[in-house]
Amino acid sequence: MMNEMRHVHKLTIILYVFQGIKASAWSLIVLLFLGAGSDLNQLLNLPFTSFQLTLIILGVFLLVLIVFSWLRWYRMTYQLVNDSITIKHGVFIRHDRTIHKRRIHSINFTQSIFHQVFNLTEVQIETAGSDLEVDAVLKAIPYQEAVALKEKFLNLTNTHLVEEELPIDGEVEAVDEEQVEEEQPIIKEKKISIYHLLIAGATTGRVGAIFGIVFLLLSEIDNFLSEGDYERVVDWVSAQSIVAYFSLVFLYLLIVIIIGMIGYVNRYGRFSITRESEMLYIERGLIEKKSLSIPVSRIQAVLFKQNLFRMPFSLGAVSVELAGGEKDDKEAMQTVIFPLLRKKEWANFLKELLPEYQEDLSEMNHIPRKSFTFKALRMTIIYFVGLGVVHYFYSELVLVKLGVYLFALLGLYLLHRIPAFRRSGEQLVMQYFQVVMLSKEVAIVKKKDIQALETQGSRLARRLKLGYLNLSIMNNFLGRQFTLGFLSEEQLEEISEWYISGHHD
Template sequence: MMSEQRRLHPAAIIFNFIKAIREALFVIIISFISFKDDYLFYYLLVVAGLVLIILTISVLSWYRYTYRLVDDELQIEYGIIVRKKRYISKNRIQSIDLTASVIHRIFKLVKVQIETAGSGMSAEATLKAVTVGQGEQLRRELKVVQQGEGGEDFTRNQEELDSPSKQISWNRLFVAGSTSGSIGVILALLAFGLSEIEQFLPDQFFNQTFEWVIGLGISIVIVLAIIVLFVLYLLGIAGTMIKYGNFTIQKNKEELFITRGLLEKKQLTIPLKRIQAIGVQESIIRQPLGYVTVFAEVAGGSLDKGEDFSTVLFPIMKREEVDAFLQEFIPTYVSERTKLHPLPKRALKFYLFRSVIPFFIVAALVLYFYPQFIWGPVILLLASLYLGLLRHRAGGFRTEEKLLTIRYRVLSKNTMIIVHKRIQSYEKKQHKLQKSQQLATLNLSIIGKLGVGKHYKLKDLAVNDVDLLADWYSYRKKG
């Protein structure tokens, strides 16, 4: 038990400094654009003074931040002028995650993030830079479950556990990157970035660029566009491989350990008791190839991990491998997910109608502004009708003794497996058109990340089916 007070590694000064500079970067750039012509010298003086102040605060913040373990309690003291103390009992800790960015790995350090049930938007405590050995020691002493001895690489300890483990292959990782659809996200970010930069660049620059592009000729422009799209596609693949490189999931008693990342190595701890639902996602791109992503909805947690609102348990696997994966790691959630009760045929018209609403909006705008491009909305209409058909075909449910499985589609097809006791609320809804067709919509809620509700909706089920599900939820017996 470490009872003496300790400071973080001096590299924490670097992390404090980088964080403060990043937060002030936008103001620095805007100020440079505003004062670069007439007041550049004074601007540089102010920036130099600001950097010196940030560096001084970073050093003092590191020096005044101490931690120690006393009687199964982590005690943290921090604050330059106003001293604050935080006490975290071992019994309140839900998970302890270790992360190593590129800078951490250079100095052989890790970041320790400690979460409790009430962590909220951020972790209960974050030790920005400690040695690998100290990080492992903290995890051992703060967790009831013993997890091996400290060592050179914090991922090695988990590999030595006598427990189930599964690692993604590089071939599968490449498939995950090439089918991730991240090129759309990159294009959206690029368009947003260009729209923001545009206001700071002179009009002459855009006029010259436009004239240069026109002068190239249509064939060269098309070739350049293809090259740009291909480069963005490769960037999407690289981003996925960097994020999920060396992805490994391991189970040790009542916890799952996930290690991933090439540049920033993350190790996440997921207590099984905090899992509220298991999801199987099939994107439009991956579904024809038979690949899925398995994820979990975990109660509590924070956004400090850099994770999405759902935690990926395995980035990509074949559809037929899912049951064996769940049986090995989370047997409670094994269900007959392929044998679902489908939506009634009379619900199809509702799905088709909802899907073509975007068509009418786009068609109206195009007809008003660009009537010569009316073929665009026609293509959108066909795509919308097909999407509505896919959503109707995807919808379904199944109840087992303690499990509810529902399937729905927005763009990707999602199958959610929920244990009965995790369902927080059940609601039945009907509008007049649904009543005339003997249909209804069900809403389910569970506890999601940050402790807020996570909601699932299955539209246009037969009323009898919704009532049967209500009986199952309320433990009511028929007759």
């Protein structure tokens, strides 16, 4: 019970200031470039040049921001009382929040370089609530204290609970003996090699996004070069040979990939995952260090994801869908628990770190061939009706039109081979193609975590005894749905029966 009211570390003020600058960066830039200075000048007839006025506006803004940040820090206190933490904050509106140990799902640390210099850490306390504002954040507290907090509230729950909640004299000793027996928890750890990390970085889907950014920058360059320079560059470029072009493109791609890799290595560098009793601990990050703790009971699904770049090498990343408020990871709101793994290593990974989800992943039931026939026929009809209309107005390029059709047919066939499932005991394995992220995913879901099951199909599909299957699970804020299709009627029935059974017990 170390429980006087405390302020968080003063570094918080600086962090708030940065946060404020980052948040208002765009409006500031707009303000400055739209010449707010000169407008004000005209309006008030002030004795400044617009440049000076701009500086003054900036200065005032910074001053207000600093004062406000200081106030925010000053008004933010926290206090540990028995088994709960109370956090008070808010400049204008006061918030008092008390979170009891039992309600805490996980405690995550984030250390930026600033934190690391002073040996501090940001602490995010996550509760069962899915409200973004509900979860508590301590911007900067001493690292040791944070670790003590985490141990108090999380992983040593069992031992601590026993000590604190059973103060009846006779029983304490007996419990203590049990504890000694269980004292050595089985700890499994897995790290990623720098070699794997680099490969993972080179094959992230993000390369595409960075590609776009670099392209945008390049296209803006001509604004910065003076006219003569620009023309000289263009002249020079058009004088080069094809070989030179290709090497330029190659160089460009290389740069893009390297930028992607650096970003990735920074994010997932020094990655390690540890399983200790009912918790998974993840440490990652080169410059900004993160440490996440995930209670296994919160996992709703385990996924193995392969994007287009990783598919040919049968590599992929392992992630989990969690119930409750994990707002940190922007990557499709999923938490990556291992950045890169060979597909055949996956089963082993589960066996070691998540034995709850252990699964033989070799034999899967694929969707029936008539599913492909149906989709292919449907596409053929739609395509040729469309083509007929186009052809009426524009009759050239027949070969290209047919080529596109064959290409689409091939794509359809490749996609047809992906969907599959496997039902075993209390869990269901699903393999499907995720269209938005263009990735092939395998998900393992437990029956108890499936919230609802749907079968779906048009009358025609139904007559052909085909249908889609939708399964809903809980994840961060909204539900998430898995879709498989077309399955045959028997397969749909098999899964439905499996899903319903067990509730009748």
